[in-house]
Amino acid sequence: MNQEKSEFKLIEWISRNRPPAGDDVLTDIGDDMAILRTGGDKILITTDILLEGVHFDLDTATLAQVGYKAMACSLSDCAAMAAIPFVAVVAVALPNRMSMSQAQQLHQGLQSAAVNYHCPIVGGDTTSWDNPLAIDIAMLAKPGKTDPVLRSGAQIGDIVLVTGRLGGSLLSGRHLDFTPRVAEAQLLTSLATIHAMIDISDGLSSDLNHICLSSDVAAVIDEEALPLSSTALESADPLYAALADGEDFELLFCVKPADAEKLLRDWPAKSPLEVTRIGEIVPCEKTDLPRMFLRNSAGRLTLLPPGGWEHFRD
């Protein structure tokens, strides 16, 4: 085999070559969490592995921050499905050089997120090796007041919205202490029917592309509408920062136009979190055509290639 190497191509290959999963697996590979049926209930599961030197750097992050971030990434997956975090299990590969006290600091960070988001850590695996720190969180969630929201439900004509401000998360350190939008997702689903949702981990353009591919639609983003973080505004290319920096862990979602109006009207004025309309869903006539476009203030469209972080590339 001599194939182009890419995280997304590998996931596509795995997805294409997987055996049938059975009736109790309602949604599997290809969303923020898998959805399972257990008895009369639904349960959701996700796993995320964080690696030293890739997702965090121990020169700039404390071990407590790393523990918090590991849990927060999975909590953000729950938010993306509008699900309620239930429990987590934690597996760590500790560097042998680490002290007992350092391992405890890591766990204090994990526990701070577990307590704040009512998602107890119910088990784990502690290993060690002569290599950098790796932490895996597997998290279970239960549906909130609505059915879990998938990536695949975007409809032509939908409005695309985003919570918060984008870009510069790695530079500002926000990726270490961000707020997973668990409560905000519940508020969103109480105000409107969310057709499709994802959390922005790889970068807006990359994650919007996931929605477009899953929903078989295209999207137009108004570049002047993008809510830029202060760090993005200070950067050399604020627009690129908002589109491709990643690790914003904000929610990107699609609703029909009337619901978008209602949502923007009813969103609590007191909320410290903004919700911003950034574009719309349009048809995609051929599956191999580009699916994302940027529109400038003059209404001119340019292609928006999926950018942001991708693992496992040459």
Next chain:
Amino acid sequence: MNQEKSEFKLIEWISRNRPPAGDDVLTDIGDDMAILRTGGDKILITTDILLEGVHFDLDTATLAQVGYKAMACSLSDCAAMAAIPFVAVVAVALPNRMSMSQAQQLHQGLQSAAVNYHCPIVGGDTTSWDNPLAIDIAMLAKPGKTDPVLRSGAQIGDIVLVTGRLGGSLLSGRHLDFTPRVAEAQLLTSLATIHAMIDISDGLSSDLNHICLSSDVAAVIDEEALPLSSTALESADPLYAALADGEDFELLFCVKPADAEKLLRDWPAKSPLEVTRIGEIVPCEKTDLPRMFLRNSAGRLTLLPPGGWEHFRD
């Protein structure tokens, strides 16, 4: 803080310092799987991380074998609870040097176990870095025909039994292609009431110690009764191999004497797997006294310290 460094001391510290987990968490840290209540049902969860250079070596194992082993370790946890594997999620940290084809071989190994044990892989996380391979499996299981079997139920007077033959798993390569005792655990629970069970991952003496501590009992093992693998028999110290080598992934369990007799009588003669009585559970009068003893053919007792593998030691 200046504390002795040890995997088990760290787990003890985590266990002591964890916040309350809530009513839906029936069993958490300290068994092979956590047991959760979802609606009227119970669901179990475990996580295991396998590390290159610690749990496998790519000079002697193929990537397909590594994938199989990663799944099989978690399947063995399900067996230890007498639970039925349900679904798995897989997170991998791939070395950047690895090719697309190599990543696919790893997944073929994972899938072979998933298919054989009816435990579909429903999601995952694919990352990469300039360090060795790490694979985490989080697995869900459902109770079998009986309630899940804990480590904590051993009673004084119980007989200690073990499936299969012990020792030399790493040397013989059996740790790469062992059979998780999922079906055998169901057969065991259909033949007798299992008071306590664990799978032998760290080594018989280490895992028996977990049962003794969880159940607050002690144990006497008859050294001549231990079923030795052919690799253990060929080693310099066959007894030590059986007690401490680890990665046998056999079941170690306790039943009352009448059930042990019934079980040994009713165990299918045609089964390729042996079940052997290796000792008994005795009282432990003070919690800080040794909990395990070896008995030789003359009936003389010597202390059996918990041996086997432990992570995160200086």
